Amino acid sequence: MTSEATSRAVSIDPGGKIHWLGRVRAAAVIVAMLVALVYFVPSLPTYYVRIIDMVLIYLLLATGLNMVVGYAGLLDLGFIAFYAIGAYSYALLASGQFDIHLPFGPILVVGGGLAGMAGVLLGIPVLRLRGDYLAIVTLGFGEIIRLLMNNLVSVTNGPQGISRIDQPFLFGFPLKTPRDFFFILLPIAIFAVTLAWRLECSILGLGWAAIREDQDAARGIGINTTLAKLLAFGLSATLGGFAGVIFAAFQRFVDPVSFSFWESLTIVLIIVIGGVGNLVGVVVGAAVLIVVPELLREYSEYRMLLYGCALVAIILVRPGGIVGRHHNPAWIMQKLGWR
């Protein structure tokens, strides 16, 4: 392979000259696609919209986890814990459980904040660990949170879960159907992916990449790896918390079963199948891993077998994930004419 082929598509334009025509064209294409999406999706049957909502929730989760796994190279198998913290935040603060009925917006902030703090708290003890050891500890953390939800009956209502969760309102509009949720999930998902991309391109993202490549050398050039890792844990957990709050408001019922190890694994799979560390891969991975099981629903008992085979086939054909490393958002923007 030539050096050009292996080099990243992200290039830094030395002159920094802005090609306005190209930018306008790229922006026009994106706006057109968004408008099409906003018109097309709500016209689908509710079942399909529901699947698309789940794709967006998992996209949010995977975008968060990708910061830790893809960018900083820390394998976190307990990510679902932050999703659970977000979900239970909404379930406890907007239901008859304690007769607290806070509105959706503030809980979104609180849930995200709580999950972010939990992420930093988890980060502190596991800072020294890497690879397999980190994976085991985070896996344990995920299970601890789930068991806590399961056994803290007086607070969480245990395995029965919390039902009768308030219907969320946003700016006075009720969020009732999957269609309503699509309109709030879409902007949040776009925000999260954009945020992640801007972070990836920032000095913090570069520092994460250095930690992923060689932690010791990264320290040697003055990178505070402790701080950088805690930021990765905190930011990713915050996104997980957001997803959890929305999920609880969407389902209007939470129980510990929704936060099993299988869910953590699904999110890791989204990243790995899509292409580790690549946001385009995360989007594709979320779509594939949520839509494929739905497509296989008609094969009932063979469904999981076929699903597993499909995953193995994907990894055999494309070991680096479905989307190649240099097919990143910058590459797409370049193709659209953004210079």
Place this chain on the structure above:
Amino acid sequence: MTLRFVGLRKRFGSLIAIDGVDLVFEPGKITSIIGPNGAGKSTLINMCAGSYKVTSGRILFEDVELQRLKKHQIAGHGVARTYQNIRLFDGMTVQQNLEVCLFSSYLGRTFAEVFVPGVSQRFKNERAALCREALARFGLTRFAETLAADLSYGNQKLLEIARATLLNPKVLMLDEPAAGLNHGETDHLKETLRSLVRPDRVMIIVEHDMSFVMTLSDHIFVLHQGRLLFEGTPAEVQANFAVQEAYLGSPGDVDGIRVAARNRANRVRLRSNANIERRRPAPV
């Protein structure tokens, strides 16, 4: 401005790698540390850079006890190094390998970089300008967008030095910079290293290639079994009997030392290549 090692000791279990060493490194000079395998040369550098914890003793630089600081703080005090086995960020481009050195000076402005439109490009241009200068100085400009892993061995060595010098360090430690380079590359490297001497910079080189050390250094410390065996100018070291004995087991001439050293250099090259293969980033 001097770097001082005071009563420095390092123990690995029962092995005493460094046994009470007192060294003074003057700025504006190239100081080399030589000695046979296992003499503790790399251990000294690793302690100074914060990779190893110091067992006892102190490392003093500008009234700061470096051994008390964390590794990234030591780097923040202007101490930079290269590694015996090249340690670049393989999956990143050459330019990114340099750019990431500016992490601590830009981290506080990450929020602006992420959320304020236009700022990101401005910061990137600022950083790119700095990197371009360094790339030009080391003749790596045309590789700016190449992955570090795809560079030739010699260029990887140069990139590592470029990375270490990007922030204008006050202490520059090079661990076997000439190991595995051919003659032409070694001569080129010698010129490059001479150009890095500054009146306010302590330069430390650990090296096995004797002709390289002898022609480049202003001052040489000879280490043997964790202790300082001899110190002096290159001429004084070459004339010293004890040094020859330490290298060859028996008194011999300088050519003998050179032959012993050259074999060693080839081994290092093989080992470095093996390491590069092993360190290829695995998917997750």
